[in-house]
Amino acid sequence: MNPAGTHPTGTPAATVLNPDGTRRPLDQYDAPRLTENQGARRFHVMSKPAGSACNLDCSYCFYLSKADLPDGPGSGRMSDETLELFIRQYIEGVTGNQVVFSWQGGEPTLRGLDFFRKVVALEQKHAKPWQKIENDLQTNGTLLNDEWCEFLKANRFLVGISIDGPRDIHDQCRIAKNGGPTFDKVMAAINLLKRHQVPFNTLTCINRYNARRPLDVYRFLRREIGSTYLQFIPIVQHKGFELKSPQSWDPNTLPKDGEPEARPGHPNSVVTDWSVDPEDWGYFLCKIFDEWRNKDAGKVLVNHFETLVAQHMGLPSQICIYGEFCGKGLAIEHDGGVYACDHYVYPEHRVGNIHQGKLSDMAFSREQVKFGFAKHESLPKYCRQCAYLRDCWGECPKNRLIRTADGEPGLNYLCAGFKRFFAHAIPEVERMVAELRKQPLRPQGRLDRGIK
Numbered sequence: 001m002n003p004a005g006t007h008p009t010g011t012p013a014a015t016v017l018n019p020d021g022t023r024r025p026l027d028q029y030d031a032p033r034l035t036e037n038q039g040a041r042r043f044h045v046m047s048k049p050a051g052s053a054c055n056l057d058c059s060y061c062f063y064l065s066k067a068d069l070p071d072g073p074g075s076g077r078m079s080d081e082t083l084e085l086f087i088r089q090y091i092e093g094v095t096g097n098q099v100v101f102s103w104q105g106g107e108p109t110l111r112g113l114d115f116f117r118k119v120v121a122l123e124q125k126h127a128k129p130w131q132k133i134e135n136d137l138q139t140n141g142t143l144l145n146d147e148w149c150e151f152l153k154a155n156r157f158l159v160g161i162s163i164d165g166p167r168d169i170h171d172q173c174r175i176a177k178n179g180g181p182t183f184d185k186v187m188a189a190i191n192l193l194k195r196h197q198v199p200f201n202t203l204t205c206i207n208r209y210n211a212r213r214p215l216d217v218y219r220f221l222r223r224e225i226g227s228t229y230l231q232f233i234p235i236v237q238h239k240g241f242e243l244k245s246p247q248s249w250d251p252n253t254l255p256k257d258g259e260p261e262a263r264p265g266h267p268n269s270v271v272t273d274w275s276v277d278p279e280d281w282g283y284f285l286c287k288i289f290d291e292w293r294n295k296d297a298g299k300v301l302v303n304h305f306e307t308l309v310a311q312h313m314g315l316p317s318q319i320c321i322y323g324e325f326c327g328k329g330l331a332i333e334h335d336g337g338v339y340a341c342d343h344y345v346y347p348e349h350r351v352g353n354i355h356q357g358k359l360s361d362m363a364f365s366r367e368q369v370k371f372g373f374a375k376h377e378s379l380p381k382y383c384r385q386c387a388y389l390r391d392c393w394g395e396c397p398k399n400r401l402i403r404t405a406d407g408e409p410g411l412n413y414l415c416a417g418f419k420r421f422f423a424h425a426i427p428e429v430e431r432m433v434a435e436l437r438k439q440p441l442r443p444q445g446r447l448d449r450g451i452k
């Protein structure tokens with residue numbers, strides 16, 4: 001292309017105006033913005049109304065440290081003005097027929113019920129007539145009471161309760177500020193939710209300790225709590241996560257796959273002590289997959305399994321980590337600052353502030369689209385040649401903190417576990433898909449919620 005913006009053939013080339021008034025050629029990162037009027041625009045924003053504040057002190061929390069991150073969001077609470085601006089801009093920006101508000105933290109219930117009453121009133125004020133507005137609340141449950149549950153039920157909130165397994169497992173990492181246990185309080189909250197018939201799912205963090213007890217964890221959640229939607233999140237935290245954003249590491253310092261530093265527990269390990277071991281992660285998934293397949297498939301949703309089945313049916317991944325691209329799940333902090341993702345709340349990944357710009361412009365900005373494409377573009381050759389590429393897509397970029405055995409950076413720390421799981425589960429998943437294809441497809445649950 002010549003500087004005048006035409007191809008040598010003389011055909012005018014598509015160009016885009018830069019903010020400084022110059023023009024540059026159109027590329028793939030511009031497409032989502034330029035096609036904004038052609039079909040529904042969907043994105044998801046996770047909000048932090050209490051910032052990173054929490055009444056607990058879980059060992060593996062990646063969010064408490066945001067209060068002290070230089071040039072980060074700091075500590076604080078979302079003001080009424082920021083709340084209304086967020087709700088209005090979010091509803092305006094999503095042109096699809098569903099807008100999902102996800103309230104997270106920190107601990108969002110620290111804001112109290114009056115804050116959430118305001119949320120519901122503002123949503124009703126700004127809702128477009130054809131849109132369904134939904135609310136998710138992710139909570140440790142310890143502050144819930146009857147009044148809360150009545151509100152959650154009346155306003156159709158879907159509650160995610162964080163619980164890591166039976167008492168001895170849960171109390172290992174999910175501790176109060178004084179170091180004390182929290183299991184009884186969380187169980188009391190679950191009983192309250194049940195009594196008030198508030199729909200809830202469970203979110204369980206798989207760490208170095210509970211990964212070795214898969215059936216104790218799964219059976220507790222399934223048989224004792226009666227959870228019918230189980231989300232499992234592997235804990236992977238690079239040392240120094242408090243200050244350094246994922247992928248800003250010096251690639252030469254990253255251990256190679258198979259080296260002891262690529263596992264937790266080694267003095268020079270790349271991850272914190274409580275991070276899940278990659279082999280244990282594979283073991284955990286395989287064991288609970290068998291239990292789910294034998295006893296619960298069709299009745300119970302497990303985030304990793306539902307998405308694997310969906311992908312083998314030719315449907316898109318149900319969760320961002322297994323998608324080819326990401327970037328459609330942003331985070332908004334208490335001060336109105338918008339970040340590329342909940343796991344990228346670092347100054348270099350701030351895409352704007354709703355007090356200075358429009359949320360939907362940020363969601364479809366070149367910067368954000370590039371962030372989403374980078375998930376695919378930064379895949380190492382090793383992943384591109386992997387038999388499980390279309391199931392895994394290198395999983396979440398924040399976990400790509402090791403090198404391949406021949407030194408290529410960007411391999412997922414959990415790779416060994418994923419390979420073990422895919423090798424074990426995929427033959428059975430293929431059988432399930434063959435059975436499902438014989439029946440009419442009935443989507444279940446709220447799988448399109450962008451839940452991570």
Ligand code: SF4
Binds near residue numbers: 321329341375396
């Ligand atoms: S894959 Fe990871 S980085 Fe991408 S949106 Fe999901 S959690 Fe964020």
Ligand code: SF4
Binds near residue numbers: 394395415
């Ligand atoms: S299983 Fe490992 S090699 Fe294969 S795509 Fe996933 S991270 Fe890459």
